[in-house]
Amino acid sequence: MSGEGKRYDASDIEVLEGLTAVRKRAGMYVGSTGERGLHELVFAVVSEAVNDVLTQGAGRVDVTLMADGGVRVTDDAPAPPFEAPAAGDIGGPGLEPRLATLYAGAGPGDRNSVYVGAFSLGLVVATALSSRLTAEVRREGVRRAQEYARGVALAPPAAVGSATGTGKTITFWPDTEIFETARCSFAVLAERFRQVAFLNRGLEISLTDERPNGQARLERFRYSDGVRDFVAALDAEAGGSLHPDVIGFQREDPRMAGTMEIALHWGGRDAEGVRGFANGRLTREGGTHVDGFRDGVTAAVTAYARERGLPAATDTGSIADRIGRGLTAVVSVKLDRPEYLGPIRGLLGNTEVRVCVAEAVHHHLGAWFEEHPERAEAVVGEIVRTPV
Template identity: 90%
Template sequence: MSGEGMRYDASDIEVLEGLTAVRKRPGMYVGSTGERGLHELVFAVVSEAANDVLAQGAGRVDVTLMSDGGVRVTDDAPAAPFEAPAAGDTGGPGLEALLTTLYAGAEPGDRHSVYVGHFNLGLVVATALSSRLTAEVRREGMRRVQEYARGVALAPPAAVGSATGTGKTIAFWPDTETFETTRCSFAVLAERFRQVAFLYRGLEISLTDERPAGQARLVRFHFPEGVRDFVAALDAGAGGHVHPDVIGFEREDPRMAGTMEIALHWGGTDAEGVRGFVNGRATREGGTHVDGFRDGVTAAVTANARERGLPTATDTGSLADRIGRGLTAVVSVKLDRPEYLGPIRGLLGNTEVRACVAEAVHHHLRAWFEEHPERAEAVVGEIVRTPA
């Protein structure tokens, strides 16, 4: 090919902005145009609702898969107005800006942010990638509504009647021109909502499926014990209830600019089941929080074994390999400045987190061993006697 045929200059550059960019390249904003991207669209709307709910400490988010293919997300948080705040107001952007402006409501990414999906770019992706979207705000005794079609507002927000309570409802119909399928998986959504409810104990979240004719189904998730409930659910031996031997604690550590919530239990199967989460996202490759957890458990078990004069107590390497057998644990950290190794956020890299988690686990597990000597003897004895 001649050089003349390969010319490329500024005239060949296409600049895409705002909702046009989202509609032109949806995969960049929700991951794909298949089922995975469709679920990310739902997660983006649910994330916004969950963040608003937890900003007040606790509350409900109700998600409904409607019979006509739409999705409705309702929350009971104090609703923001459609309009932008007045000059000098320190509040966030108005709902209209969140619906129409890319990054207008981008979450700060700190420990207080709830990440239901992977991308979490906010409500704007639902506005852009839905054939129709209706936003309703309930505040100050009034209901106000605004409608959109493929990212374009059909009219300004309008009062439509009185309201009791506060909150907002976003109903949207994913665009068939964008997505290969617009049918959400009830099972996939339910599993993720269940997981989020475990990690954020103040959140109550429900999922209703109205699509099966005459067979609507509903699941509701609320776990007051947080990750202790999570471990109980993961551990078949606990029968779905928090076993007395589930060890759990929460701790804030300014050295890592965040908090940790950890629960663990020995029992069930021989396989190790340690799950790590950062700001609500699963870290499937682990990271410094999971490494710190293992360091802390190893140190506590080793110290207890030495105190009991067990013969293999000095064989630390072998002991560390055996500690995970039969161990179920959830290690959830919420950080202001999470740092990931790699682009998919599957491996946490904050070096200070490892030492902070290790220290906390060592302290709390040693204390539990001292308070429960018979259980400690059974757990530690089983670990040191198990063949390597």
């Protein structure tokens, strides 16, 4: 290709300042300008609320799909001030920087961070990609609010009345100049909020639909037994239950700089259902946490079968191929430094996680086998005798 007559210099470079870049390239920040991107916009706001709530160990987040097309997200977390803290003060950024500055999210970026969506840019994407956004803080007996229009603050934060309790409310209207649709799927949001509640015991999330031409709905999600409840629900939905016990445990391991929470159950189905999560994200392609889980189950089943002289007990490879028959499991790890392979973060790559998870599963499952010999005999016997 000839460059004759054509020159490229600094005058051809377009510099996008502030939130203009987010508005002009919305797909880069929420994945698409279709329904999937719209849901990511909601997830970004809910992520901030969930992370703020979990700083106190538990709490509540209420999400409402409003009749006029807006989305309201309210939490009861210790409310941040609007302004950034003074130099030397402890705590994260104030609410105003989180609304108006890229990469100023509330999450610390470690095992204590929960990611509801695939992206993690925080409230600022909602500020940029909404035709209108209002933020309200209830703090120290006062309600303060601020309003934005397409990424621009209309006025500084101001007191608007008295308040009881604490928390914040973010209400936003997705910009129809950017998104192909402004109507969220209740089912998609509800399924993801349900997962987040399972993965963070003590957290309560509600979803209310007030929109016209639809069924008025309210669903609440809160699970005291965490991923054990998750596995029980998945197994019930699949119509299984040969052995009613759900085996579950939690463990911290400094070698992987994080924690794991794992639950599993063998039911009466042929299909396998193992789901992996890393810092709340569903890892659709699996990764080292799921590989470690399979290693640990194989080791525990093999050891038990060999001790009792069960058929095929010497063929570890064959047992590894069989353990998934009728198995439902959730493998959730929360890491200070999660490493993902690929741009969509669907595959966890931390190498140390595999060994840590495998050892923990082998230990806890082996102990369960010893404590429940009759049920262990039924489970392991079925595995070693089932044709591959």
